[in-house]
Amino acid sequence: MDQRWVRTGWLSVFGLIVGAPSLVWLSIAPVEPLWDHLSVLTGLLALSALVCAAVLPSRLRSLNRALGIESVIDIHRFLGVVTAALVFAHLACVVAADPSNITLLNFETAPDRARAATGATIALAALAGLAVLKSRTGLSYELWRWLHVALAVTVITLSALHVWLLDHLVAEPAIGTLFGMLAALVVGIFGYRWAWRPMFDPSTEFLVREVRRENATVSTLVLEPRRRRYGGPPTTWAFAPGQFAWIRLERSVAAEEHPFTIASSAHLDTTEFTIRHTGDFTRALRRLPPGSPVWVDGPHGAFTNDVGAGAGFVMIAGGVGITPMMSMLRTAAHRGDPRPYRLVVVASSPEDLLFRDELAELRFQLDLVVTEVLRRPHDGWDGHTGDIGPDLLSMVLPNTEHPDDLDYFICGPPALVTDAMSALDPLGVTPARVHTEQFDFV
Numbered sequence: 022m023d024q025r026w027v028r029t030g031w032l033s034v035f036g037l038i039v040g041a042p043s044l045v046w047l048s049i050a051p052v053e054p055l056w057d058h059l060s061v062l063t064g065l066l067a068l069s070a071l072v073c074a075a076v077l078p079s080r081l082r083s084l085n086r087a088l089g090i091e092s093v094i095d096i097h098r099f100l101g102v103v104t105a106a107l108v109f110a111h112l113a114c115v116v117a118a119d120p121s122n123i124t125l126l127n128f129e130t131a132p133d134r135a136r137a138a139t140g141a142t143i144a145l146a147a148l149a150g151l152a153v154l155k156s157r158t159g160l161s162y163e164l165w166r167w168l169h170v171a172l173a174v175t176v177i178t179l180s181a182l183h184v185w186l187l188d189h190l191v192a193e194p195a196i197g198t199l200f201g202m203l204a205a206l207v208v209g210i211f212g213y214r215w216a217w218r219p220m221f222d223p224s225t226e227f228l229v230r231e232v233r234r235e236n237a238t239v240s241t242l243v244l245e246p247r248r249r250r251y252g253g254p255p256t257t258w259a260f261a262p263g264q265f266a267w268i269r270l271e272r273s274v275a276a277e278e279h280p281f282t283i284a285s286s287a288h289l290d291t292t293e294f295t296i297r298h299t300g301d302f303t304r305a306l307r308r309l310p311p312g313s314p315v316w317v318d319g320p321h322g323a324f325t326n327d328v329g330a331g332a333g334f335v336m337i338a339g340g341v342g343i344t345p346m347m348s349m350l351r352t353a354a355h356r357g358d359p360r361p362y363r364l365v366v367v368a369s370s371p372e373d374l375l376f377r378d379e380l381a382e383l384r385f386q387l388d389l390v391v392t393e394v395l396r397r398p399h400d401g402w403d404g405h406t407g408d409i410g411p412d413l414l415s416m417v418l419p420n421t422e423h424p425d426d427l428d429y430f431i432c433g434p435p436a437l438v439t440d441a442m443s444a445l446d447p448l449g450v451t452p453a454r455v456h457t458e459q460f461d462f463v
Contacts, residue, residue, distance in 0.1 A: 024328055027087040038076075038206075039069045042199050049195060056118035061190070063114055067107035068180060072203050074100035075177055079214040082321055086261075089323035091457065098152065105149050108142055134186035141179035148172040163277050177207065218318055219274050223247075224258060226272070229313045230291055232306070235375055239341065240307045241284065241295045242268075244315060258320065261327040262287050262352040263345040263430070263458075266319025268294065270305065276316075277302055282432075282458075283320065284344040286351035292317070295344045295375065324430065324458040325349070331428035331454070333361035333388075333419050337409060337441045339433025340368060343375055345458065346430065354386040361388040361419035367409065367437060369396045392417050409440045411447045424448045432458045 043065045050058065077084070077097040085093055115122050125135035151168055160168070181204065184191060191197045218225060227244040234240050260266075260283055269278040279302055285293035298304045309315070326334055326349050336346040343366055350362060368374045380391050394405040394413070405413060418424055429450060431441045438457050445455060 024087050024323070027083060031084050031087050035073050035076075038073050038203065039066070042069055042196065042203075045195050045199060046190065046193075049193065054118065056114050060111060060114035060118055063107050063111040064184075065190075067104055067111055068184065069203075070100050070104040070107060071177065071180060072207060074104055075173060075207060076210055079210045080218070080267075080318060080321065081210070082319070085321040086264075086323050089456075090265075090321060091459065092323075101149065101152065105145055108145060112142070132186075134183055137179045137183040137186060141176050141183060144172050144175040144179065148176060162279070215274055219269070219276070219316070220272060225316045225318055227292070227315050227317055229309045229311055229315060231311055232309055235295060236372060238299075239295060239297050239375060241293050242281075242306055242309070242315075243285075244292045244294075244317065245290065247314065258292075258317075260287055260292075260320035261325040262348040263325035263327075264320035264322045264348075265324075265345070265458075266294075266317045266321060268306070269316040269318070270309075270313075272314075272316055278318070279303070280321075282341075282344040282348070284347045284351075286348065286355050288352060288355040295341060295347070297341045322458070324432065324456055326353075326428060326430065331360070332426040333363070333428075335363045335365070335414070335418060335427055335429045337365045337429070337431045337433070337437070338367065339437040340373060341375070342433035342437070342458075345432055347376055347379075349430070350380075350383055350387065350389065354383055359388065362390075363417050363419055364389065364391045365394060365409065365413070365417055366391065367394045367396065367433065370399065371395065371402070388419075390417070390419075409437070409444050411444045414441075414444050414448060418448075424450050425454055427454065429455045430457075431455065435459050 043062055046061065046065055050061070053061075074097055077093050077100070088096070115125070125131045126139060128136055128139055131139065148169065151165070151172065155165060184200065191200055226247040228247050230243045230245045232240050232242055263282070265280050265282040267278045267280050269276040281294040281296055283292060284295040285291060296303050296306055298307050324345055334349070336349070338346050343364075346364060350364070353360075353362065364380070366374060374393055380389070383389050384391070392405060392413070394407070394409065395402055396407070398404070398406045418427070424445075427450075429445060431438050438459050442455060442457070
């Protein structure tokens with residue numbers, strides 16, 4: 022299916038979630054004082070935004086493919102801010118409607134419905150603070166992730182309890198039905214994300230065929246389908262070149278997991294992940310013996326040249342950001358793609374330049390030109406050095422009538438992505454032609 026239609030469908034769903042409860046309530050709302058009216062409306066909008074914010078990061082592959090993982094996370098963060106603003110607006114309207122309602126904030130004397138609302142607000146504030154201070158707290162990704170999930174579940178649960186105990190809107194058949202549908206949606210998606218996929222989905226299980234050493238700090242994990250018992254079919258999946266997946270070493274909801282980009286061609290019977298070993302988890306991957314089971318949640322993302330019909334491709338990669346580019350190039354070689362591919366690889370030193378031998382071979386199979394750029398060149402290096410700039414990219418671009426005829430893919434650390442996008446702007450490349458993936462989206 023055309024991803025534009027899928028994108029439109031998902032945006033329509035989220036628009037319906039945000040707008041339907043408020044619109045239905047407005048159509049049946051009795052005549053009330055302004056502040057009472059606004060308190061209900063802001064509460065409904067906050068609840069709807071909260072549901073959307075909870076659904077977005079639940080690893081729905083269709084959603085991630087349609088919008089792209091970076092857009093999904095950006096919208097999730099935006100809706101989190103909107104939810105917080107609407108919650109505080111709701112509290113302000115409640116107090117404005119009746120100043121004596123300020124006593125509802127006294128946790129000891131307040132009724133249960135107010136206690137639930139206060140608890141949800143405190144958890145929401147903690148959730149926002151945790152997100153803002155993510156890079157400053159020094160927390161490990163796993164600890165930050167579980168704190169984030171625990172606070173989010175607390176906010177959703179207490180918010181639902183607040184609405185239920187109010188026994189105001191749920192008594193209206195139309196509103197009550199909508200609330201029931203939203204609750205079923207959240208429970209169903211959470212069950213899929215936190216129970217079915219990690220615990221029971223047979224398509225997530227793979228076996229290690231080999232771990233191939235690329236250099237002192239980088240290895241390639243090669244996975245093959247897990248053969249099913251009793252003659253069942255093996256694990257199968259289809260991915261688009263450039264997509265990524267989360268990898269776990271245990272079949273458990275609580276198992277540690279991390280995202281890695283798929284590096285292999287989309288037309289092989291194995292799946293490869295090229296990984297830099299920078300922590301305990303990645304070092305454990307490097308030590309896996311052949312035949313070890315691993316669990317893969319994916320594929321995800323819209324960072325792929327399978328969409329659009331560009332006349333050619335310019336790829337800018339930093340470090341292991343070359344992995345999605347390798348998947349695209351390997352897939353293009355399998356398909357015999359005649360379009361031009363221009364790859365710019367940025368690294369600190371020659372030792373960090375990956376896949377040099379294979380890229381040299383791919384030049385005979387594709388219209389491929391590789392440009393290597395070193396940040397810290399050693400003596401005798403006669404290649405390009407320094408930052409990515411318009412002059413370098415102008416030299417790299419294939420011969421086309423206009424740079425905007427091409428599609429541009431940028432993957433690497435945030436600083437490199439920012440530099441590359443700044444260099445493309447003077448060349449007249451429109452943002453719609455530029456696709457990015459950064460290493461810090463989680």
